[in-house]
Amino acid sequence: MSGILEEVKYFANLAEKAPPIRWSRFRPFKVTFKMGSPVCVTTPWVSFDGLIAHLMMMDAFGQDFFITPKKLDLSPYLPHNQRLLPILKTGDIYHTSVSQFIPHSVKITQIYKRFEERWSENLKNKTIRLGSGHFRMYAMKQPYVPCKEVVYYVNGDMDLIKQLIEQYLVGLGNDIRIGFGMIRDVVFEETEEDYSLIVEGIAMRPIPVTMCEEYDDSAYLPYKAPYWSPRNVVLCVPPGARCKLKDEYQRSVKTMG
Amino acid sequence: MNIKEVLRQWAETDEHKARVEETRQIIAKALTTHQKPYVAFSGGKDSTCMLHLVLQQKPDIMVYHWDYGPYLMPRDVEKEVIEIAKKIGTQNLVVDTSRLYTSREATGIWYREFFGRVIKELCQQGYDLVFVGIRKHESLKRKRRVERGEKLTVIDECWPLQNWTWQDVWAYIFSNNLPYHSVYDKYAPIVGLDNARFVTFFDPEFDKIGASNLDGVLMWRWRNMKD
Numbered sequence: 187m188s189g190i191l192e193e194v195k196y197f198a199n200l201a202e203k204a205p206p207i208r209w210s211r212f213r214p215f216k217v218t219f220k221m222g223s224p225v226c227v228t229t230p231w232v233s234f235d236g237l238i239a240h241l242m243m244m245d246a247f248g249q250d251f252f253i254t255p256k257k258l259d260l261s262p263y264l265p266h267n268q269r270l271l272p273i274l275k276t277g278d279i280y281h282t283s284v285s286q287f288i289p290h291s292v293k294i295t296q297i298y299k300r301f302e303e304r305w306s307e308n309l310k311n312k313t314i315r316l317g318s319g320h321f322r323m324y325a326m327k328q329p330y331v332p333c334k335e336v337v338y339y340v341n342g343d344m345d346l347i348k349q350l351i352e353q354y355l356v357g358l359g360n361d362i363r364i365g366f367g368m369i370r371d372v373v374f375e376e377t378e379e380d381y382s383l384i385v386e387g388i389a390m391r392p393i394p395v396t397m398c399e400e401y402d403d404s405a406y407l408p409y410k411a412p413y414w415s416p417r418n419v420v421l422c423v424p425p426g427a428r429c430k431l432k433d434e435y436q437r438s439v440k441t442m443g
Numbered sequence: 444m445n446i447k448e449v450l451r452q453w454a455e456t457d458e459h460k461a462r463v464e465e466t467r468q469i470i471a472k473a474l475t476t477h478q479k480p481y482v483a484f485s486g487g488k489d490s491t492c493m494l495h496l497v498l499q500q501k502p503d504i505m506v507y508h509w510d511y512g513p514y515l516m517p518r519d520v521e522k523e524v525i526e527i528a529k530k531i532g533t534q535n536l537v538v539d540t541s542r543l544y545t546s547r548e549a550t551g552i553w554y555r556e557f558f559g560r561v562i563k564e565l566c567q568q569g570y571d572l573v574f575v576g577i578r579k580h581e582s583l584k585r586k587r588r589v590e591r592g593e594k595l596t597v598i599d600e601c602w603p604l605q606n607w608t609w610q611d612v613w614a615y616i617f618s619n620n621l622p623y624h625s626v627y628d629k630y631a632p633i634v635g636l637d638n639a640r641f642v643t644f645f646d647p648e649f650d651k652i653g654a655s656n657l658d659g660v661l662m663w664r665w666r667n668m669k670d
Contacts, residue, residue, distance in 0.1 A: 421669075
Protein backbone atom coordinates (compact mmCIF):
# COMPACT_ATOMS: atom_id res chain seq x y z
CA MET A 187 0.00 0.00 0.00
CA SER A 188 2.79 2.41 0.92
CA GLY A 189 4.36 1.63 -2.47
CA ILE A 190 1.26 2.86 -4.25
CA LEU A 191 1.09 5.98 -2.09
CA GLU A 192 4.71 6.79 -2.84
CA GLU A 193 4.08 6.30 -6.53
CA VAL A 194 1.08 8.61 -6.39
CA LYS A 195 3.13 11.21 -4.50
CA TYR A 196 5.95 10.94 -7.02
CA PHE A 197 3.67 11.59 -9.99
CA ALA A 198 1.73 14.33 -8.19
CA ASN A 199 5.09 16.09 -7.58
CA LEU A 200 6.06 15.71 -11.22
CA ALA A 201 2.73 17.17 -12.33
CA GLU A 202 3.13 20.09 -9.94
CA LYS A 203 6.59 20.88 -11.28
CA ALA A 204 5.53 20.62 -14.92
CA PRO A 205 5.57 24.00 -16.71
CA PRO A 206 2.15 25.64 -16.85
CA ILE A 207 0.13 25.43 -20.02
CA ARG A 208 -0.99 28.67 -21.61
CA TRP A 209 -4.25 28.52 -23.50
CA SER A 210 -5.03 30.82 -26.38
CA ARG A 211 -8.35 31.26 -28.20
CA PHE A 212 -10.87 28.39 -28.16
CA ARG A 213 -12.58 27.77 -31.47
CA PRO A 214 -14.38 24.91 -33.20
CA PHE A 215 -12.24 22.91 -35.59
CA LYS A 216 -11.91 19.59 -37.39
CA VAL A 217 -8.91 17.28 -37.09
CA THR A 218 -8.32 14.77 -39.88
CA PHE A 219 -5.77 12.05 -39.39
CA LYS A 220 -4.61 10.60 -42.70
CA MET A 221 -3.83 7.00 -41.90
CA GLY A 222 -0.96 4.90 -43.18
CA SER A 223 -2.11 1.63 -41.58
CA PRO A 224 -5.36 0.30 -40.08
CA VAL A 225 -6.50 1.45 -36.65
CA CYS A 226 -6.63 -1.30 -34.07
CA VAL A 227 -9.65 -0.91 -31.78
CA THR A 228 -11.21 -2.54 -28.74
CA THR A 229 -14.16 -0.15 -28.63
CA PRO A 230 -16.22 1.19 -31.55
CA TRP A 231 -14.55 4.60 -31.28
CA VAL A 232 -11.42 6.33 -30.02
CA SER A 233 -12.01 9.41 -27.85
CA PHE A 234 -10.17 12.61 -28.60
CA ASP A 235 -10.17 14.08 -25.08
CA GLY A 236 -8.68 10.80 -23.85
CA LEU A 237 -6.01 11.09 -26.50
CA ILE A 238 -5.14 14.68 -25.55
CA ALA A 239 -5.13 13.81 -21.83
CA HIS A 240 -2.67 11.03 -22.68
CA LEU A 241 -0.42 13.45 -24.60
CA MET A 242 -0.54 15.99 -21.77
CA MET A 243 0.54 13.32 -19.32
CA MET A 244 3.47 12.55 -21.62
CA ASP A 245 4.27 16.25 -21.70
CA ALA A 246 4.14 16.56 -17.91
CA PHE A 247 5.91 13.35 -16.94
CA GLY A 248 8.47 13.09 -19.74
CA GLN A 249 10.13 9.66 -19.82
CA ASP A 250 8.50 8.84 -16.47
CA PHE A 251 5.21 8.60 -18.31
CA PHE A 252 6.24 5.11 -19.31
CA ILE A 253 6.44 3.97 -15.69
CA THR A 254 3.05 5.34 -14.62
CA PRO A 255 0.96 2.69 -12.85
CA LYS A 256 -1.10 0.86 -15.45
CA LYS A 257 -4.20 0.05 -13.44
CA LEU A 258 -4.37 3.10 -11.19
CA ASP A 259 -6.33 6.18 -12.20
CA LEU A 260 -3.97 8.98 -11.16
CA SER A 261 -6.31 11.85 -12.01
CA PRO A 262 -7.87 12.28 -8.53
CA TYR A 263 -4.38 12.62 -7.00
CA LEU A 264 -2.94 15.13 -9.44
CA PRO A 265 -3.05 18.86 -8.61
CA HIS A 266 -6.35 20.37 -9.72
CA ASN A 267 -6.80 23.50 -11.84
CA GLN A 268 -3.34 23.01 -13.25
CA ARG A 269 -2.65 21.86 -16.80
CA LEU A 270 -6.32 21.40 -17.68
CA LEU A 271 -7.19 20.04 -21.10
CA PRO A 272 -7.26 22.87 -23.65
CA ILE A 273 -10.76 21.86 -24.72
CA LEU A 274 -14.08 23.54 -24.07
CA LYS A 275 -16.13 21.88 -21.35
CA THR A 276 -19.89 21.81 -20.87
CA GLY A 277 -20.97 20.32 -17.59
CA ASP A 278 -18.50 17.52 -17.08
CA ILE A 279 -17.89 16.67 -20.73
CA TYR A 280 -15.39 17.97 -23.23
CA HIS A 281 -16.34 19.27 -26.65
CA THR A 282 -14.79 16.48 -28.68
CA SER A 283 -16.62 14.11 -30.98
CA VAL A 284 -15.73 10.44 -31.05
CA SER A 285 -13.66 9.19 -33.96
CA GLN A 286 -15.30 8.89 -37.34
CA PHE A 287 -13.57 6.29 -39.43
CA ILE A 288 -13.70 6.86 -43.18
CA PRO A 289 -14.47 4.34 -44.60
CA HIS A 290 -15.85 2.45 -41.62
CA SER A 291 -15.68 -1.33 -41.70
CA VAL A 292 -14.43 -3.57 -38.92
CA LYS A 293 -12.11 -6.44 -39.84
CA ILE A 294 -10.37 -9.00 -37.71
CA THR A 295 -6.90 -10.46 -37.59
CA GLN A 296 -4.91 -12.59 -35.17
CA ILE A 297 -1.89 -11.39 -33.28
CA TYR A 298 0.35 -13.79 -31.44
CA LYS A 299 1.41 -13.47 -27.85
CA ARG A 300 4.77 -15.15 -27.86
CA PHE A 301 7.48 -15.63 -25.30
CA GLU A 302 10.09 -12.89 -25.48
CA GLU A 303 13.69 -13.52 -24.48
CA ARG A 304 13.83 -10.39 -22.33
CA TRP A 305 11.43 -12.07 -19.89
CA SER A 306 13.93 -14.81 -19.20
CA GLU A 307 16.44 -12.62 -17.36
CA ASN A 308 15.14 -13.26 -13.85
CA LEU A 309 13.80 -16.74 -14.38
CA LYS A 310 15.04 -19.58 -12.21
CA ASN A 311 13.89 -22.30 -14.59
CA LYS A 312 16.09 -23.19 -17.51
CA THR A 313 13.24 -24.50 -19.61
CA ILE A 314 10.13 -22.55 -20.41
CA ARG A 315 6.84 -24.23 -21.23
CA LEU A 316 5.15 -22.52 -24.14
CA GLY A 317 2.12 -24.81 -24.35
CA SER A 318 0.72 -24.05 -20.92
CA GLY A 319 1.20 -21.88 -17.85
CA HIS A 320 2.27 -18.27 -17.53
CA PHE A 321 4.26 -18.16 -20.77
CA ARG A 322 1.73 -19.99 -22.88
CA MET A 323 1.55 -18.61 -26.41
CA TYR A 324 -1.81 -17.44 -27.68
CA ALA A 325 -3.36 -16.40 -30.95
CA MET A 326 -5.43 -13.38 -29.98
CA LYS A 327 -8.30 -11.95 -31.97
CA GLN A 328 -7.70 -8.34 -32.84
CA PRO A 329 -10.33 -6.18 -34.53
CA TYR A 330 -9.18 -3.28 -36.67
CA VAL A 331 -10.60 -0.63 -38.96
CA PRO A 332 -8.77 -0.28 -42.29
CA CYS A 333 -9.71 3.36 -42.74
CA LYS A 334 -8.05 6.07 -44.80
CA GLU A 335 -9.02 8.91 -42.49
CA VAL A 336 -10.06 9.43 -38.90
CA VAL A 337 -12.01 12.61 -38.28
CA TYR A 338 -12.70 14.44 -35.01
CA TYR A 339 -14.64 17.61 -34.34
CA VAL A 340 -13.31 19.62 -31.44
CA ASN A 341 -13.81 22.96 -29.76
CA GLY A 342 -10.66 24.12 -28.02
CA ASP A 343 -7.22 25.61 -28.40
CA MET A 344 -6.28 24.41 -31.88
CA ASP A 345 -2.69 25.63 -31.75
CA LEU A 346 -1.90 23.94 -28.46
CA ILE A 347 -3.58 20.70 -29.51
CA LYS A 348 -1.70 20.78 -32.81
CA GLN A 349 1.56 21.25 -30.92
CA LEU A 350 0.84 18.32 -28.59
CA ILE A 351 -0.12 16.03 -31.46
CA GLU A 352 2.92 16.92 -33.53
CA GLN A 353 5.27 16.53 -30.62
CA TYR A 354 4.03 13.35 -28.96
CA LEU A 355 1.50 11.37 -30.99
CA VAL A 356 3.04 8.26 -32.54
CA GLY A 357 -0.12 6.52 -33.74
CA LEU A 358 -3.84 6.10 -33.21
CA GLY A 359 -5.59 3.26 -31.42
CA ASN A 360 -4.14 0.09 -29.93
CA ASP A 361 -1.03 -1.88 -30.77
CA ILE A 362 0.83 0.91 -32.52
CA ARG A 363 4.02 -0.88 -31.47
CA ILE A 364 3.35 -3.54 -34.10
CA GLY A 365 2.44 -1.14 -36.86
CA PHE A 366 -1.24 -0.38 -36.39
CA GLY A 367 -2.58 3.17 -36.45
CA MET A 368 0.34 4.76 -38.30
CA ILE A 369 -0.35 8.44 -39.08
CA ARG A 370 0.76 9.85 -42.43
CA ASP A 371 -0.49 13.39 -41.90
CA VAL A 372 -2.75 15.47 -39.66
CA VAL A 373 -4.90 18.27 -41.05
CA PHE A 374 -6.45 20.97 -38.84
CA GLU A 375 -9.30 23.03 -40.25
CA GLU A 376 -11.36 25.65 -38.46
CA THR A 377 -15.11 25.17 -38.75
CA GLU A 378 -17.83 27.76 -38.53
CA GLU A 379 -20.06 25.64 -36.32
CA ASP A 380 -19.28 23.49 -33.31
CA TYR A 381 -19.93 19.88 -34.36
CA SER A 382 -18.28 18.32 -31.33
CA LEU A 383 -21.25 17.68 -29.05
CA ILE A 384 -24.59 17.44 -30.82
CA VAL A 385 -25.26 17.88 -34.54
CA GLU A 386 -28.85 18.15 -35.70
CA GLY A 387 -30.04 16.44 -32.56
CA ILE A 388 -27.53 13.55 -32.83
CA ALA A 389 -24.97 12.96 -30.06
CA MET A 390 -21.40 13.10 -31.35
CA ARG A 391 -19.94 11.60 -28.17
CA PRO A 392 -21.17 9.88 -24.99
CA ILE A 393 -23.25 12.41 -23.06
CA PRO A 394 -24.44 11.60 -19.50
CA VAL A 395 -28.23 11.32 -19.48
CA THR A 396 -28.29 13.67 -16.49
CA MET A 397 -27.33 16.46 -18.90
CA CYS A 398 -30.13 15.62 -21.32
CA GLU A 399 -33.74 16.68 -21.39
CA GLU A 400 -34.69 14.03 -23.94
CA TYR A 401 -32.89 11.03 -25.44
CA ASP A 402 -33.87 7.95 -27.39
CA ASP A 403 -31.12 5.55 -26.31
CA SER A 404 -28.79 5.01 -23.37
CA ALA A 405 -26.00 2.71 -22.21
CA TYR A 406 -23.40 2.64 -19.47
CA LEU A 407 -20.35 4.26 -21.02
CA PRO A 408 -17.29 6.15 -19.84
CA TYR A 409 -17.67 9.85 -20.67
CA LYS A 410 -14.29 11.30 -19.70
CA ALA A 411 -10.67 10.29 -19.46
CA PRO A 412 -9.33 7.87 -18.41
CA TYR A 413 -11.87 5.95 -20.46
CA TRP A 414 -10.73 2.62 -19.05
CA SER A 415 -11.63 3.61 -15.49
CA PRO A 416 -14.95 2.21 -14.20
CA ARG A 417 -15.15 5.37 -12.06
CA ASN A 418 -16.01 7.35 -15.18
CA VAL A 419 -18.82 5.08 -16.34
CA VAL A 420 -22.34 6.50 -16.08
CA LEU A 421 -25.56 6.09 -18.01
CA CYS A 422 -24.93 7.99 -21.24
CA VAL A 423 -26.55 8.75 -24.54
CA PRO A 424 -24.29 6.86 -26.96
CA PRO A 425 -22.81 8.56 -30.04
CA GLY A 426 -25.28 8.44 -32.92
CA ALA A 427 -28.38 8.52 -30.73
CA ARG A 428 -30.88 11.36 -30.76
CA CYS A 429 -30.86 13.66 -27.72
CA LYS A 430 -31.52 17.18 -26.50
CA LEU A 431 -29.45 18.91 -23.83
CA LYS A 432 -31.10 20.54 -20.84
CA ASP A 433 -31.48 24.31 -21.13
CA GLU A 434 -28.64 25.07 -18.71
CA TYR A 435 -26.20 23.19 -20.97
CA GLN A 436 -27.72 24.47 -24.22
CA ARG A 437 -26.83 27.99 -23.14
CA SER A 438 -23.21 27.14 -22.61
CA VAL A 439 -23.01 25.46 -26.03
CA LYS A 440 -24.47 28.54 -27.69
CA THR A 441 -22.25 30.97 -25.79
CA MET A 442 -19.00 29.20 -26.26
CA GLY A 443 -19.58 27.44 -29.57
CA MET B 444 -24.96 -15.64 -54.88
CA ASN B 445 -24.66 -14.99 -51.18
CA ILE B 446 -23.41 -17.42 -48.57
CA LYS B 447 -26.90 -18.31 -47.36
CA GLU B 448 -27.87 -19.37 -50.87
CA VAL B 449 -24.69 -21.42 -51.21
CA LEU B 450 -25.42 -23.19 -47.93
CA ARG B 451 -29.02 -23.84 -48.93
CA GLN B 452 -27.65 -25.57 -51.99
CA TRP B 453 -25.22 -27.49 -49.78
CA ALA B 454 -28.30 -28.84 -48.02
CA GLU B 455 -29.30 -30.49 -51.31
CA THR B 456 -26.08 -32.46 -51.60
CA ASP B 457 -25.98 -36.21 -50.94
CA GLU B 458 -23.12 -35.67 -48.49
CA HIS B 459 -25.20 -33.39 -46.28
CA LYS B 460 -28.33 -35.53 -46.55
CA ALA B 461 -26.29 -38.59 -45.53
CA ARG B 462 -25.01 -36.79 -42.43
CA VAL B 463 -28.51 -35.70 -41.44
CA GLU B 464 -29.75 -39.26 -41.92
CA GLU B 465 -26.86 -40.62 -39.87
CA THR B 466 -27.76 -38.16 -37.12
CA ARG B 467 -31.39 -39.27 -37.16
CA GLN B 468 -30.25 -42.87 -36.74
CA ILE B 469 -27.87 -42.02 -33.91
CA ILE B 470 -30.71 -40.25 -32.10
CA ALA B 471 -33.18 -43.08 -32.74
CA LYS B 472 -30.72 -45.67 -31.43
CA ALA B 473 -29.92 -43.63 -28.32
CA LEU B 474 -33.61 -43.19 -27.59
CA THR B 475 -34.19 -46.96 -27.71
CA THR B 476 -31.21 -47.83 -25.51
CA HIS B 477 -31.91 -45.28 -22.77
CA GLN B 478 -34.89 -44.69 -20.54
CA LYS B 479 -34.72 -41.01 -19.64
CA PRO B 480 -32.64 -38.78 -21.93
CA TYR B 481 -32.36 -35.00 -22.01
CA VAL B 482 -30.92 -32.42 -24.41
CA ALA B 483 -28.22 -29.92 -23.43
CA PHE B 484 -29.17 -26.69 -25.19
CA SER B 485 -26.86 -23.66 -25.18
CA GLY B 486 -28.71 -21.56 -27.73
CA GLY B 487 -25.87 -21.80 -30.24
CA LYS B 488 -26.16 -23.01 -33.83
CA ASP B 489 -25.11 -26.62 -33.14
CA SER B 490 -27.47 -27.23 -30.27
CA THR B 491 -30.26 -25.57 -32.24
CA CYS B 492 -29.88 -28.13 -35.05
CA MET B 493 -29.55 -30.99 -32.60
CA LEU B 494 -32.59 -29.92 -30.62
CA HIS B 495 -34.66 -29.68 -33.79
CA LEU B 496 -33.66 -33.21 -34.82
CA VAL B 497 -34.21 -34.72 -31.37
CA LEU B 498 -37.62 -33.06 -30.94
CA GLN B 499 -38.78 -34.69 -34.19
CA GLN B 500 -38.37 -38.07 -32.50
CA LYS B 501 -39.17 -37.20 -28.90
CA PRO B 502 -41.17 -33.95 -28.66
CA ASP B 503 -41.57 -34.09 -24.87
CA ILE B 504 -37.87 -34.56 -24.05
CA MET B 505 -36.45 -32.40 -21.27
CA VAL B 506 -34.30 -29.55 -22.65
CA TYR B 507 -31.69 -28.33 -20.19
CA HIS B 508 -30.31 -24.83 -20.58
CA TRP B 509 -27.67 -23.19 -18.40
CA ASP B 510 -28.00 -19.43 -17.88
CA TYR B 511 -24.59 -17.80 -17.33
CA GLY B 512 -26.14 -14.87 -15.46
CA PRO B 513 -26.52 -11.18 -16.30
CA TYR B 514 -22.81 -10.38 -16.12
CA LEU B 515 -21.70 -12.79 -18.85
CA MET B 516 -24.90 -13.08 -20.85
CA PRO B 517 -26.92 -9.91 -21.49
CA ARG B 518 -30.56 -10.43 -20.54
CA ASP B 519 -32.00 -9.81 -23.99
CA VAL B 520 -29.51 -12.27 -25.49
CA GLU B 521 -30.63 -14.85 -22.93
CA LYS B 522 -34.28 -14.09 -23.63
CA GLU B 523 -33.71 -14.77 -27.30
CA VAL B 524 -32.20 -18.18 -26.47
CA ILE B 525 -35.36 -19.15 -24.60
CA GLU B 526 -37.52 -17.90 -27.46
CA ILE B 527 -35.53 -19.98 -29.96
CA ALA B 528 -35.98 -23.12 -27.85
CA LYS B 529 -39.73 -22.51 -27.71
CA LYS B 530 -40.02 -21.69 -31.42
CA ILE B 531 -38.34 -24.97 -32.32
CA GLY B 532 -40.99 -26.76 -30.31
CA THR B 533 -39.54 -27.37 -26.86
CA GLN B 534 -42.30 -28.41 -24.46
CA ASN B 535 -40.22 -29.22 -21.41
CA LEU B 536 -37.58 -26.52 -20.93
CA VAL B 537 -35.52 -26.34 -17.74
CA VAL B 538 -33.42 -23.18 -17.26
CA ASP B 539 -30.84 -23.49 -14.53
CA THR B 540 -28.35 -20.99 -13.16
CA SER B 541 -26.29 -20.17 -10.08
CA ARG B 542 -26.48 -17.49 -7.41
CA LEU B 543 -22.71 -17.26 -7.59
CA TYR B 544 -22.85 -15.15 -10.75
CA THR B 545 -22.38 -11.87 -8.90
CA SER B 546 -19.80 -10.20 -11.15
CA ARG B 547 -17.73 -10.72 -14.28
CA GLU B 548 -14.83 -11.83 -12.13
CA ALA B 549 -16.81 -14.79 -10.79
CA THR B 550 -15.36 -17.39 -13.13
CA GLY B 551 -15.41 -21.18 -13.22
CA ILE B 552 -18.89 -21.32 -11.75
CA TRP B 553 -20.35 -23.57 -14.43
CA TYR B 554 -17.73 -26.23 -13.74
CA ARG B 555 -18.27 -26.03 -10.00
CA GLU B 556 -22.07 -26.05 -10.18
CA PHE B 557 -22.43 -28.53 -13.01
CA PHE B 558 -20.14 -31.19 -11.62
CA GLY B 559 -20.93 -30.43 -7.99
CA ARG B 560 -24.72 -30.02 -8.01
CA VAL B 561 -26.43 -30.37 -11.37
CA ILE B 562 -25.18 -33.83 -12.26
CA LYS B 563 -26.16 -35.20 -8.86
CA GLU B 564 -29.65 -33.76 -9.25
CA LEU B 565 -30.05 -35.11 -12.78
CA CYS B 566 -28.90 -38.56 -11.66
CA GLN B 567 -31.37 -38.49 -8.77
CA GLN B 568 -34.13 -37.62 -11.23
CA GLY B 569 -33.18 -40.68 -13.26
CA TYR B 570 -31.66 -39.10 -16.36
CA ASP B 571 -29.38 -41.61 -18.04
CA LEU B 572 -28.39 -39.89 -21.31
CA VAL B 573 -27.60 -36.42 -22.54
CA PHE B 574 -27.59 -35.26 -26.16
CA VAL B 575 -24.67 -32.87 -26.64
CA GLY B 576 -24.10 -30.87 -29.83
CA ILE B 577 -20.32 -31.15 -30.11
CA ARG B 578 -18.62 -31.82 -33.45
CA LYS B 579 -15.27 -33.41 -34.29
CA HIS B 580 -14.54 -30.54 -36.67
CA GLU B 581 -14.63 -27.97 -33.87
CA SER B 582 -11.26 -28.85 -32.38
CA LEU B 583 -8.73 -31.61 -32.05
CA LYS B 584 -9.70 -31.96 -28.41
CA ARG B 585 -13.35 -32.60 -29.30
CA LYS B 586 -12.37 -34.96 -32.10
CA ARG B 587 -10.34 -37.01 -29.62
CA ARG B 588 -13.14 -36.90 -27.07
CA VAL B 589 -15.70 -38.22 -29.54
CA GLU B 590 -13.38 -40.87 -31.01
CA ARG B 591 -12.42 -42.17 -27.59
CA GLY B 592 -16.00 -41.90 -26.33
CA GLU B 593 -14.94 -39.82 -23.34
CA LYS B 594 -17.92 -38.67 -21.34
CA LEU B 595 -17.65 -35.90 -18.78
CA THR B 596 -19.92 -37.34 -16.11
CA VAL B 597 -21.58 -40.58 -15.07
CA ILE B 598 -24.46 -39.83 -17.43
CA ASP B 599 -24.03 -41.32 -20.92
CA GLU B 600 -23.44 -38.86 -23.72
CA CYS B 601 -24.68 -38.96 -27.28
CA TRP B 602 -23.15 -36.69 -29.94
CA PRO B 603 -25.55 -36.76 -32.89
CA LEU B 604 -23.73 -34.01 -34.84
CA GLN B 605 -20.30 -35.52 -34.36
CA ASN B 606 -19.51 -35.74 -38.09
CA TRP B 607 -21.07 -32.45 -39.15
CA THR B 608 -19.04 -29.57 -40.54
CA TRP B 609 -19.91 -25.90 -40.02
CA GLN B 610 -21.39 -25.93 -43.53
CA ASP B 611 -23.73 -28.77 -42.54
CA VAL B 612 -24.90 -26.85 -39.49
CA TRP B 613 -25.74 -23.67 -41.37
CA ALA B 614 -27.14 -25.60 -44.33
CA TYR B 615 -29.53 -27.39 -41.97
CA ILE B 616 -30.56 -24.10 -40.33
CA PHE B 617 -31.17 -22.24 -43.59
CA SER B 618 -32.84 -25.11 -45.43
CA ASN B 619 -35.23 -25.78 -42.54
CA ASN B 620 -35.80 -22.09 -41.79
CA LEU B 621 -34.79 -22.64 -38.19
CA PRO B 622 -34.52 -19.60 -35.93
CA TYR B 623 -30.94 -18.84 -34.91
CA HIS B 624 -29.50 -16.32 -32.51
CA SER B 625 -29.11 -12.74 -33.81
CA VAL B 626 -25.62 -12.64 -32.29
CA TYR B 627 -24.44 -14.64 -35.33
CA ASP B 628 -25.63 -11.91 -37.67
CA LYS B 629 -23.54 -9.44 -35.69
CA TYR B 630 -20.32 -11.47 -35.54
CA ALA B 631 -20.41 -13.38 -38.84
CA PRO B 632 -19.78 -10.38 -41.15
CA ILE B 633 -16.50 -9.87 -39.31
CA VAL B 634 -15.27 -13.31 -38.28
CA GLY B 635 -17.11 -15.34 -40.91
CA LEU B 636 -19.97 -17.81 -40.51
CA ASP B 637 -17.42 -20.57 -39.93
CA ASN B 638 -15.85 -18.82 -36.93
CA ALA B 639 -18.88 -17.13 -35.40
CA ARG B 640 -19.55 -18.69 -31.99
CA PHE B 641 -22.22 -18.14 -29.40
CA VAL B 642 -20.44 -17.93 -26.06
CA THR B 643 -20.40 -15.72 -22.98
CA PHE B 644 -19.50 -12.05 -23.47
CA PHE B 645 -16.64 -10.16 -21.81
CA ASP B 646 -15.76 -13.40 -20.08
CA PRO B 647 -12.33 -13.12 -18.38
CA GLU B 648 -11.85 -16.80 -19.22
CA PHE B 649 -11.57 -15.88 -22.92
CA ASP B 650 -9.57 -12.66 -22.48
CA LYS B 651 -6.36 -14.41 -23.36
CA ILE B 652 -7.62 -15.24 -26.85
CA GLY B 653 -8.81 -11.67 -27.40
CA ALA B 654 -12.56 -12.42 -27.29
CA SER B 655 -13.18 -9.30 -25.20
CA ASN B 656 -11.49 -7.16 -27.88
CA LEU B 657 -14.14 -8.16 -30.37
CA ASP B 658 -16.95 -8.03 -27.80
CA GLY B 659 -15.82 -4.48 -26.99
CA VAL B 660 -16.40 -3.41 -30.58
CA LEU B 661 -19.56 -5.37 -31.35
CA MET B 662 -21.22 -5.61 -27.93
CA TRP B 663 -20.00 -2.26 -26.54
CA ARG B 664 -23.35 -1.69 -24.92
CA TRP B 665 -22.61 -4.45 -22.39
CA ARG B 666 -18.95 -3.70 -21.69
CA ASN B 667 -19.78 -1.66 -18.60
CA MET B 668 -22.36 -2.86 -16.14
CA LYS B 669 -23.75 -1.17 -13.07
CA ASP B 670 -25.62 -2.97 -10.33
